[in-house]
Amino acid sequence: MIKKLGLVILSLTLLIGGCAEQKLLEKIGLITLAGYDLNEDGKVVTTAVIRQVDPEFQSMVTTSSAVNDSSLGALTEINRKTTKKLMQGQMRITLFGETLATEGIGSFLNTLSKNSSTSSGILLAMTAGNAKELLEYPYKNINDVGQEIYKLIEQNVDAELVTSSTLHEVSQDYYSVGRDMIIPIIERKEEVIEVTGVALFNKDKLVGQLPAKDSFYLLLIRGKFKSGKFETTIPGDIFSSNQSDSSEPVPVVLDTISSTKKLKLTDKNVPEFELQINLNGRILELDAEMDFDNPVEIEKLEKAINQSLTEELKSILDYCQEINSDVFGLGKQYRSQVRNSKLTHESWHAKYPTAKVNIKINFKILRSGVFE
Amino acid sequence: MSNKFFKNMFKKKESKQQAQSDSSSLKNKSINNHSHDKKLISPDxxxxxxxxxxxxxxxxxxxxxxxxxxxxxxxxxxxxxxxxxxxxxxxxxxxxxxxxxxxxxxxxxxxxxxxxxxxxxxxxxxxxxxxxxxxxxxxxxxxxxINTRESRSLSAPENESQVIGSQVGFNESLSTNESLVRRYIRTPDLYIKKLTVGKISNTTVSILYLKSIASEEMVQTLQQRITDLKIDALLDSSFLAEMIDDNSLSPFPQMLLTERPDRFCDGLLNGKLGILVDGSSMAVICPHSFIEFFQSREDQNLRWPIASFLRLLRFSAVFLSIFLTPLYVAALTFHYEVIPQSLLVPLSESRALVPFPPIIEALLLELIIELLREAGARLPTKVGQTIGIVGGIVIGTAAVQAGITSNILIIIVALSALASFTTPSYMMGNVIRAIRFPIIILAGFWGFYGIMLGFCFLLIHLIKQSSLGTPYTAPFYPPRWVDWRDSIIRLPLPLTNLRPTSSRAKKRKKYEEEPIDPEKS
Incomplete structure (x- = not known):
C-alpha cells in the first residue's frame, strides 16, 4: 500500500515536473542593460540592450525602446518587437536619464530590488542627458554598449575612482535614514563613453552633481579608502629651494596606502561633528625640486597637503549642505550617538544644512618614490 | 541514576561473555558439521x-x-x-x-x-x-x-594499480592468498577461521582477523551471516559480499573488494575483518565506511601533504562527476542568470545549433561515453584501447560538427567521466557514474531544485546505510572528530595513531609508546 502510494506520488511529481517554466538559453533574449528616461508626457521611455544568439548571425546586440507608464510595462512592449522572449536575469547595468533622476528613481529601485531574477549586484548609473540617446548612438568602435558601460564602471569602481553603485549599496542608502545615495554619471564624448561625475541625491531625487575628480573626497568620508590615487595642488612658495616663481600652485599626485576615518558628534544641538582622517601615502609626482631627506621640508609639505585637502573637503561639504544632500552619512552618526533621536529623513534634512563639521586631516608621507 | 548506569554496564559485560561462549559453540558446530547423521565406513x-x-x-x-x-x-x-x-x-x-x-x-x-x-x-x-x-x-x-591445484602465478593487480608500493595481487588459490597475508603479518595473532559455503560447490571461505584487535562481536556477526547463507554455489567473493551486506538493495557497496594484499592487511591491522574465498582473486574487507572507498592504499606511501592533496582531488572529483553535467543541464534549462557573462556568449553560440533541449543532449552524450567504456571493458585489451580512442575522437568531433551536441558539453561529460575513474574502488566508481543519470533527469525537470532534491535523497540514503552494523558515513555522521585526521586528508603518521572508531577495535592505539625507564634517564 505504502509502496503503491509512493509510486503514485513519484509519477505525479514527475508529471508535474513538466510544468516548471523552462528558460532555454538559446530561446531567450537577454537584456544586458536597461535605460530609463522620462519623456515630455511624463511617461517612461525604456531602452533595452538585448543580446540574442542566432545560428546564422552568431551573437548580436540590438537596442530597442518603448514608451509606457511603468518600467515593466515597457518591457512587455519591447517583447512585441523581438523574436525571443526577453529575460532580465543577465542584466548588469541600469541607467537613468537626467530628467528621470530629477523626478525621482525610488520606484525603480523598489522594482529592481523585488525582481528575483536580477541580482542585487547590478550597477546603477545616471546619464548626462538622455539614456536613450547614449545607447542608440551608432558607435564605431563599440560592439556591445551594455558590456562596454558595465566594464567601464566596474573598472573605475575597482580602481576606486568612483563609488561602487551596486543596487545593494544604493538601496541600503535609499531605505535607511541618515545617508543619501550617490551614483556615477556617464556621458558620451564623441565616440567614447566616459565617467564624468557623481550624482548626488536627496532621498530619491537628483539634487546636485560633482565632477569625477571630487569622488575621491566622497570615498574618503563614506568608507574605507585603500588604494586610490588622487591629485591636489599646494602653494608653490613652501619650497625654500624652489627657484622658479614661487607664487604659482604646484600639482601633487598622491597615492594612499591606508586611511582611517573617525566621525564623531561633539554637539547634538547644533549639530556639530568632528571628522578626523588619517592618511598614509606616498608621493608619486611632484612638479618641484624638493629635498626629501630633510624632515623639516617633509613636514612643510605634509602641512601644505593637509591644508589643501581640508579646503577641498570643506568646499564639497558646503556644496552638499547647500543642496541638502547628506552623502557623507552624518545623519547615520547622529542617529547612532543620540539616544531616542527618532530620526526621520525629513527631520534630519531640516538640521543637516546648518550642521557644522570640523575637519582634521593628518596626511603622512611614508615614501617618496624610488630612483632606479 | 548511577545505579542504573552500573546495571547497564554489567548487562553489557554479561552479553559480551555470552557472545564469547556463543562463538566457541559455533566453532564446534562448524567442525562437527558433517557428523550429524553419520554414515559409517564399512570395514569390509x-x-x-x-x-x-x-x-x-x-x-x-x-x-x-x-x-x-x-x-x-x-x-x-x-x-x-x-x-x-x-x-x-x-x-x-x-x-x-x-x-x-x-x-x-x-x-x-x-x-x-x-x-x-x-x-x-x-x-x-x-x-x-x-x-x-x-x-x-x-x-x-x-x-x-595430496591435492594439487593449477593456479595462476602471482601477478600485479590489474584493477587497482598504484605507482608506489608493492605490485603483487591475490590470485585464485586460497592457500596462496593466505600465505600472502601471512607474509605481511607474521604473528600468531592472525587468526584464520574456515567455513564452507554452498550446498553444491562446497567452497572454502576464510575469515581473517587479528585476535587481539578485532571486535569479537563483529566476528560473531560476520560468521553468523556467512553460515546462515543458503545458497547452492559460491563462485566469487563479490557475490558473497553482496549476500552478506547490511543492505543488499543499495547500489553502494558496503564491503570493500580488493585484490591487493597490502590493502587487505592494512584493513586487518585497523581491526577490520577480512574474507578470502577459494577460487576468487578478490578479498573482502569489512566494515568499510563510504569515505574509505575513496582512499587509496598508496596514500599511506606518499608524504602526507601530497597524500592529502590527492585525496582532496579524488573527493572533489566525486562531486564533479556527479554534479557537473546536471549543473550544466539545470543552468541552461532554467537558470540562465547564474552563467558568468564571459561564458554566456560561447555557451549560447554553441548551443544555438543544437536541436535538442539540454537534458536530451546531456543524456545522449553520457550514454555514448558509457557505451564506449563498456565496449572498452568487454573487448580484449588491445582492441578495447583502440575502440576507446577512435570512438572518443570520431564520435566527439563528429557529434559537434553535426550539431547534435555543444562542444562545451563534450568537455563537461569527458571531465565527469574522467573524474569518476579516479575512485580507487571499481565497484564504487561504477556507482558514482550510474547515480549521475537520475540527477541529470531531475535537473532537466526541476533545475537546481531537482539537483538539490537528488542530493538530499542521496545523502539520506547514505546516512541510512551501515556496514556490518557500523555507520556508513562515519566519521562525518555520526561525527568522530579524531577520525577526521585520516579521512579526506591524511595528517602525518604520529597524528593518525588511532584505529578508526567504526572498526570497534579492542586496542584503539596502533602502537603504544614505550615507558621511559626512570633509572636510565
Missing part, C-alpha cells in the same frame, strides 16, 4: 568399494587402485598430485603391508594425513583432492591430502 573391502561408488555416483575420473590384497586406494584423477602419490604413498604402503591405517599415517611423508570414520567427510575430502586409503577389516579410512 567389497562393501566399502560399492559404498564409495554409490555415494560418489561413480564418476569416470574416480580411480580405484588395489595396492595389496587388503589395501585399496581411491582418488580423483587430476585432483591429486600424482608425483607424491607414486613417490611417497605407494612405496610406503607396499613396504608395510601389514601395518594398520593408523600406523601407516605416521609413516607417510606428506604434510597432512587424517583418520576418519565418517563416510560423508571422506567423500568430501575425496572431491577436494585427498587420496583415501582403506584397509580391509578396519572401520576407519586414511585421508592423505
Amino acid at each position: 573391502k567389497a562393501k566399502f568399494i560399492s559404498l564409495i561408488e554409490k555415494e560418489s555416483n561413480n564418476p569416470s575420473d574416480l580411480k580405484t587402485k588395489f595396492i595389496t590384497e587388503d589395501y585399496t586406494l581411491f582418488y580423483i584423477e587430476n585432483l591429486v598430485d600424482s608425483r607424491v602419490l607414486n613417490k611417497h604413498i605407494l612405496p610406503v604402503v607396499l613396504k608395510n603391508p601389514n601395518s594398520s591405517p593408523s600406523e601407516l599415517k605416521f609413516q607417510l611423508q606428506i604434510p597432512e594425513a587424517n583418520m576418519t570414520e565418517n563416510l560423508e567427510l571422506a567423500i568430501l575430502e575425496l572431491f577436494s583432492g585427498a587420496a583415501l586409503i582403506h584397509k580391509n577389516g578396519y572401520p576407519t579410512v586414511l585421508l592423505a591430502k
Whole structure:
C-alpha cells in the first residue's frame, strides 16, 4: 500500500515536473542593460540592450525602446518587437536619464530590488542627458554598449575612482535614514563613453552633481579608502629651494596606502561633528625640486597637503549642505550617538544644512618614490 | 541514576561473555558439521568399494587402485598430485603391508594425513583432492591430502594499480592468498577461521582477523551471516559480499573488494575483518565506511601533504562527476542568470545549433561515453584501447560538427567521466557514474531544485546505510572528530595513531609508546 502510494506520488511529481517554466538559453533574449528616461508626457521611455544568439548571425546586440507608464510595462512592449522572449536575469547595468533622476528613481529601485531574477549586484548609473540617446548612438568602435558601460564602471569602481553603485549599496542608502545615495554619471564624448561625475541625491531625487575628480573626497568620508590615487595642488612658495616663481600652485599626485576615518558628534544641538582622517601615502609626482631627506621640508609639505585637502573637503561639504544632500552619512552618526533621536529623513534634512563639521586631516608621507 | 548506569554496564559485560561462549559453540558446530547423521565406513573391502561408488555416483575420473590384497586406494584423477602419490604413498604402503591405517599415517611423508570414520567427510575430502586409503577389516579410512591445484602465478593487480608500493595481487588459490597475508603479518595473532559455503560447490571461505584487535562481536556477526547463507554455489567473493551486506538493495557497496594484499592487511591491522574465498582473486574487507572507498592504499606511501592533496582531488572529483553535467543541464534549462557573462556568449553560440533541449543532449552524450567504456571493458585489451580512442575522437568531433551536441558539453561529460575513474574502488566508481543519470533527469525537470532534491535523497540514503552494523558515513555522521585526521586528508603518521572508531577495535592505539625507564634517564 505504502509502496503503491509512493509510486503514485513519484509519477505525479514527475508529471508535474513538466510544468516548471523552462528558460532555454538559446530561446531567450537577454537584456544586458536597461535605460530609463522620462519623456515630455511624463511617461517612461525604456531602452533595452538585448543580446540574442542566432545560428546564422552568431551573437548580436540590438537596442530597442518603448514608451509606457511603468518600467515593466515597457518591457512587455519591447517583447512585441523581438523574436525571443526577453529575460532580465543577465542584466548588469541600469541607467537613468537626467530628467528621470530629477523626478525621482525610488520606484525603480523598489522594482529592481523585488525582481528575483536580477541580482542585487547590478550597477546603477545616471546619464548626462538622455539614456536613450547614449545607447542608440551608432558607435564605431563599440560592439556591445551594455558590456562596454558595465566594464567601464566596474573598472573605475575597482580602481576606486568612483563609488561602487551596486543596487545593494544604493538601496541600503535609499531605505535607511541618515545617508543619501550617490551614483556615477556617464556621458558620451564623441565616440567614447566616459565617467564624468557623481550624482548626488536627496532621498530619491537628483539634487546636485560633482565632477569625477571630487569622488575621491566622497570615498574618503563614506568608507574605507585603500588604494586610490588622487591629485591636489599646494602653494608653490613652501619650497625654500624652489627657484622658479614661487607664487604659482604646484600639482601633487598622491597615492594612499591606508586611511582611517573617525566621525564623531561633539554637539547634538547644533549639530556639530568632528571628522578626523588619517592618511598614509606616498608621493608619486611632484612638479618641484624638493629635498626629501630633510624632515623639516617633509613636514612643510605634509602641512601644505593637509591644508589643501581640508579646503577641498570643506568646499564639497558646503556644496552638499547647500543642496541638502547628506552623502557623507552624518545623519547615520547622529542617529547612532543620540539616544531616542527618532530620526526621520525629513527631520534630519531640516538640521543637516546648518550642521557644522570640523575637519582634521593628518596626511603622512611614508615614501617618496624610488630612483632606479 | 548511577545505579542504573552500573546495571547497564554489567548487562553489557554479561552479553559480551555470552557472545564469547556463543562463538566457541559455533566453532564446534562448524567442525562437527558433517557428523550429524553419520554414515559409517564399512570395514569390509567389497562393501566399502560399492559404498564409495554409490555415494560418489561413480564418476569416470574416480580411480580405484588395489595396492595389496587388503589395501585399496581411491582418488580423483587430476585432483591429486600424482608425483607424491607414486613417490611417497605407494612405496610406503607396499613396504608395510601389514601395518594398520593408523600406523601407516605416521609413516607417510606428506604434510597432512587424517583418520576418519565418517563416510560423508571422506567423500568430501575425496572431491577436494585427498587420496583415501582403506584397509580391509578396519572401520576407519586414511585421508592423505595430496591435492594439487593449477593456479595462476602471482601477478600485479590489474584493477587497482598504484605507482608506489608493492605490485603483487591475490590470485585464485586460497592457500596462496593466505600465505600472502601471512607474509605481511607474521604473528600468531592472525587468526584464520574456515567455513564452507554452498550446498553444491562446497567452497572454502576464510575469515581473517587479528585476535587481539578485532571486535569479537563483529566476528560473531560476520560468521553468523556467512553460515546462515543458503545458497547452492559460491563462485566469487563479490557475490558473497553482496549476500552478506547490511543492505543488499543499495547500489553502494558496503564491503570493500580488493585484490591487493597490502590493502587487505592494512584493513586487518585497523581491526577490520577480512574474507578470502577459494577460487576468487578478490578479498573482502569489512566494515568499510563510504569515505574509505575513496582512499587509496598508496596514500599511506606518499608524504602526507601530497597524500592529502590527492585525496582532496579524488573527493572533489566525486562531486564533479556527479554534479557537473546536471549543473550544466539545470543552468541552461532554467537558470540562465547564474552563467558568468564571459561564458554566456560561447555557451549560447554553441548551443544555438543544437536541436535538442539540454537534458536530451546531456543524456545522449553520457550514454555514448558509457557505451564506449563498456565496449572498452568487454573487448580484449588491445582492441578495447583502440575502440576507446577512435570512438572518443570520431564520435566527439563528429557529434559537434553535426550539431547534435555543444562542444562545451563534450568537455563537461569527458571531465565527469574522467573524474569518476579516479575512485580507487571499481565497484564504487561504477556507482558514482550510474547515480549521475537520475540527477541529470531531475535537473532537466526541476533545475537546481531537482539537483538539490537528488542530493538530499542521496545523502539520506547514505546516512541510512551501515556496514556490518557500523555507520556508513562515519566519521562525518555520526561525527568522530579524531577520525577526521585520516579521512579526506591524511595528517602525518604520529597524528593518525588511532584505529578508526567504526572498526570497534579492542586496542584503539596502533602502537603504544614505550615507558621511559626512570633509572636510565
